[in-house]
Amino acid sequence: MDAYANFINGTITLFSDPMGILIFFGGVVGGMLFGAIPGVSMLTLAAILLPFTAHLSAEHGIMLFSVIYCTGVYGGAITAILFNIPGAPENAPTAFDGYAMTKNGEAGRAVGAAVMCSAIGGTVAAVIMMLATAPIANWAISAFGPPEIFALVFFGLAVAATVGAKTLWKGWLSILVGLLIAVVGMDPVGGIERYDFNMPYLLAGIHFIPTILGFFAVSEIFIQAEKKATGSFKAPKISVDFPSLAELLAHKVAVIRSIVIGFFCGVLPGIGATLAAFMGYNEAVRWSKDKSQFGKGKLEGVISSETANNAATGAAMIPLLALGLPGGALTAMMVGVFQMHDMEPGPLVFLNSPDLVWVVFAAMFFANLSILLVGYLETKTIINLLRIPFQFLAPLILLLATVGAYAVRGLVIDVLVMFIAGAAGFFLRRSGYSLAGIVLGLILGKIGEQTFAQAMQMLHFEWLGFLDRPIASVLIAAAFLTILSSIYSAFFKKHAQ
Amino acid sequence: MGKLRPVHFFEAAFWLLLSSFLYIESFDFDRSIEIYKFGATAWPRTLILLMALAALGQLLFQYYAGDRPTGSLGAATDDGAQEAARKAGHSSVSWYASTFLLLAIPFLYMRAPDLVGLATTLDKQGVHLVKGITAPILLVAYLVLMRGNHVGAILALPIFFAALLEDMGFYAMAPLFIIGVTLLMGERRLQWIALTIALIMGVLLLMFVSLLYVGLPTGNLSPFYEFSNQLIILLQ
Numbered sequence: 001m002d003a004y005a006n007f008i009n010g011t012i013t014l015f016s017d018p019m020g021i022l023i024f025f026g027g028v029v030g031g032m033l034f035g036a037i038p039g040v041s042m043l044t045l046a047a048i049l050l051p052f053t054a055h056l057s058a059e060h061g062i063m064l065f066s067v068i069y070c071t072g073v074y075g076g077a078i079t080a081i082l083f084n085i086p087g088a089p090e091n092a093p094t095a096f097d098g099y100a101m102t103k104n105g106e107a108g109r110a111v112g113a114a115v116m117c118s119a120i121g122g123t124v125a126a127v128i129m130m131l132a133t134a135p136i137a138n139w140a141i142s143a144f145g146p147p148e149i150f151a152l153v154f155f156g157l158a159v160a161a162t163v164g165a166k167t168l169w170k171g172w173l174s175i176l177v178g179l180l181i182a183v184v185g186m187d188p189v190g191g192i193e194r195y196d197f198n199m200p201y202l203l204a205g206i207h208f209i210p211t212i213l214g215f216f217a218v219s220e221i222f223i224q225a226e227k228k229a230t231g232s233f234k235a236p237k238i239s240v241d242f243p244s245l246a247e248l249l250a251h252k253v254a255v256i257r258s259i260v261i262g263f264f265c266g267v268l269p270g271i272g273a274t275l276a277a278f279m280g281y282n283e284a285v286r287w288s289k290d291k292s293q294f295g296k297g298k299l300e301g302v303i304s305s306e307t308a309n310n311a312a313t314g315a316a317m318i319p320l321l322a323l324g325l326p327g328g329a330l331t332a333m334m335v336g337v338f339q340m341h342d343m344e345p346g347p348l349v350f351l352n353s354p355d356l357v358w359v360v361f362a363a364m365f366f367a368n369l370s371i372l373l374v375g376y377l378e379t380k381t382i383i384n385l386l387r388i389p390f391q392f393l394a395p396l397i398l399l400l401a402t403v404g405a406y407a408v409r410g411l412v413i414d415v416l417v418m419f420i421a422g423a424a425g426f427f428l429r430r431s432g433y434s435l436a437g438i439v440l441g442l443i444l445g446k447i448g449e450q451t452f453a454q455a456m457q458m459l460h461f462e463w464l465g466f467l468d469r470p471i472a473s474v475l476i477a478a479a480f481l482t483i484l485s486s487i488y489s490a491f492f493k494k495h496a497q
Numbered sequence: 498m499g500k501l502r503p504v505h506f507f508e509a510a511f512w513l514l515l516s517s518f519l520y521i522e523s524f525d526f527d528r529s530i531e532i533y534k535f536g537a538t539a540w541p542r543t544l545i546l547l548m549a550l551a552a553l554g555q556l557l558f559q560y561y562a563g564d565r566p567t568g569s570l571g572a573a574t575d576d577g578a579q580e581a582a583r584k585a586g587h588s589s590v591s592w593y594a595s596t597f598l599l600l601a602i603p604f605l606y607m608r609a610p611d612l613v614g615l616a617t618t619l620d621k622q623g624v625h626l627v628k629g630i631t632a633p634i635l636l637v638a639y640l641v642l643m644r645g646n647h648v649g650a651i652l653a654l655p656i657f658f659a660a661l662l663e664d665m666g667f668y669a670m671a672p673l674f675i676i677g678v679t680l681l682m683g684e685r686r687l688q689w690i691a692l693t694i695a696l697i698m699g700v701l702l703l704m705f706v707s708l709l710y711v712g713l714p715t716g717n718l719s720p721f722y723e724f725s726n727q728l729i730i731l732l733q
Binding site (some may be wrong): 180230 | 508512522525528530533541555558582587639647663667671675679689700705709713
């Protein structure tokens with residue numbers, strides 16, 4: 001009942017303040033719009049807005065970012081489906097089937113499923129988040145130390161290696177490239193510079209926003225340009241026939257499974273929505289009777305990843321607010337908002353600023369709910385972007401990406417890094433490597449190394465110490481099982497192709 | 498040889514050379530950390546070893562299975578990019594050579610003052626002069642090389658644009674960039690190109706400069722710097 005009363009109070013506080021309402025709707029529309037415009041993402045918007053949150057109250061600043069997070073994760077699905085450009089890494093699995101559906105002339109069905117499932121996944125997760133924050137936070141604090149987090153990162157990477165690339169080996173090579181990019185800069189234990197080649201820019205590491213923009217937005221333009229130059233470019237067919245409710249109800253098991261997966265992955269610090277989406281998709285394939293249809297435009301593929309990534313948004317707020325650990329890029333920016341207001345996210349926030357916490361929770365609940373209405377209306381407009389000939393859309397995307405990369409830190413070299421990543425992504429993609437895998441490796445690399453170092457120090461450099469910790473040992477065993485079974489499957493199982 | 502093709506050896510060689518390069522470079526930071534006995538190199542070297550193993554694993558797999566994807570998820574990644582490249586002959590050595598020459602142009606522009614600096618000392622004005630002279634020369638080289646390799650030219654154009662941003666600024670370069678991209682994409686109708694420039698620049702400048710006050714690169718060479726600042730004053 002406490003949670004219910006707090007939620008009502010949070011809702012009243014949110015909607016009784018005109019400024020709060022303005023920021024809420026600005027965040028809803030802005031998140032969706034930036035998520036859905038190819039070449040930019042919710043991270044671009046968040047990066048642009050970050051300095052301006054200093055002029056807002058902490059409550060409004062955090063609320064704005066949490067709303068952008070919910071609607072931006074949904075918005076990123078639109079570009080993944082329509083242009084094969086995931087707005088964020090967590091939308092990458094959505095593109096597998098979503099873009100195939102667009103090519104089959106079923107863009108409307110895919111987008112409709114993303115609207116419905118993002119709203120369902122996000123709203124259910126927001127409710128669970130409100131009910132379970134305290135117990136989950138307490139459990140995570142006691143059960144998840146560095147060995148468990150490292151084991152989870154390892155497991156996540158083992159799962160991700162099996163999806164996205166043409167072969168398992170290319171999947172692993174992609175992830176290793178990402179992990180090695182994350183090595184550039186200071187080492188997390190001793191602060192020793194690595195692979196900086198005497199360039200001051202590289203001391204801080206390669207920023208993930210220009211890299212993501214390059215790998216996803218820019219390389220896509222290059223690939224489409226090559227198809228256009230060779231005459232194999234086919235403009236996507238447009239349709240706005242949303243799936244029926246009965247069609248979605250037929251996939252209720254996939255929705256529930258993805259909510260559970262999304263919430264579980266999202267609640268763990270450092271993992272966030274990306275792993276949730278990959279695992280949601282992977283499990284959908286694993287449990288499907290007709291695996292061969294995945295990747296060719298199967299609605300269940302979109303449903304699984306979109307439900308899971310939005311379910312993870314609600315859960316990702318728990319480690320951020322309860323432990324002060326960001327689960328991904330946007331939650332990391334939220335830490336910046338807290339710091340600009342001389343606050344530190346963590347258990348003290350619950351004690352000192354309960355109003356802030358519950359306004360944010362209420363805002364996230366209503367933001368996810370609003371995806372249903374605003375998302376439906378906005379998508380009908382955005383889908384018309386497909387009618388613009390590609391030669392006019394391409395410079396717009398490239399210049400938006402330029403502004404996005406530059407706005408992060410005001411460095412031209414970030415723009416250069418983005419375009420170099422785009423060219424590298426072009427060559428890697430046409431050789432069957434996974435750009436999503438590279439980005440996942442890049443994001444999880446730092447936390448993986450840091451938690452590994454902390455774990456080894458905790459375990460007095462005894463490798464077998466991992467086995468004394470049940471959660472860590474189960475996760476590591478699951479990771480090895482995934483690796484071995486995928487190698488066995490690659491060599492010994494017969495495939496349709 | 499099994500099902501191996503030369504491209505498979507090339508791919509494996511690339512990853513093994515990259516692994517070797519990174520391994521050798523890791524000696525630069527091979528220092529001990531008092532509280533962490535594995536030091537700063539253990540993590541990257543493990544990744545490098547795994548990269549080499551994955552490259553060899555891939556070669557072994559290709560020996561047995563050629564280019565077959567592993568599983569339905571592997572097949573799901575096929576977005577027609579490889580097929581488009583194969584059909585257009587964009588996998589030949591000459592195409593790669595011409596593309597890498599095009600890609601080298603922006604880097605030559607950026608390093609030109611350093612190269613000239615080997616022979617003589619350059620002050621700030623000297624650097625600007627070298628860049629001012631190099632830019633049109635390299636532009637001509639770009640136009641010559643792009644004939645017959647439009648895809649390579651599209652890959653190099655944004656990098657060239659980024660290289661010019663620092664000196665010539667976003668405001669002056671973006672319209673030229675739009676012209677370049679639309680022309681390379683096959684658009685020849687001048688009125689449509691002009692409309693695209695007007696719309697894209699209008700939206701970007703209104704949204705980011707007038708509304709959000711995002712400071713885009715103004716450049717540092719005259720007259721680009723003055724032009725950018727005049728435009729910003731007008732917009733804000």
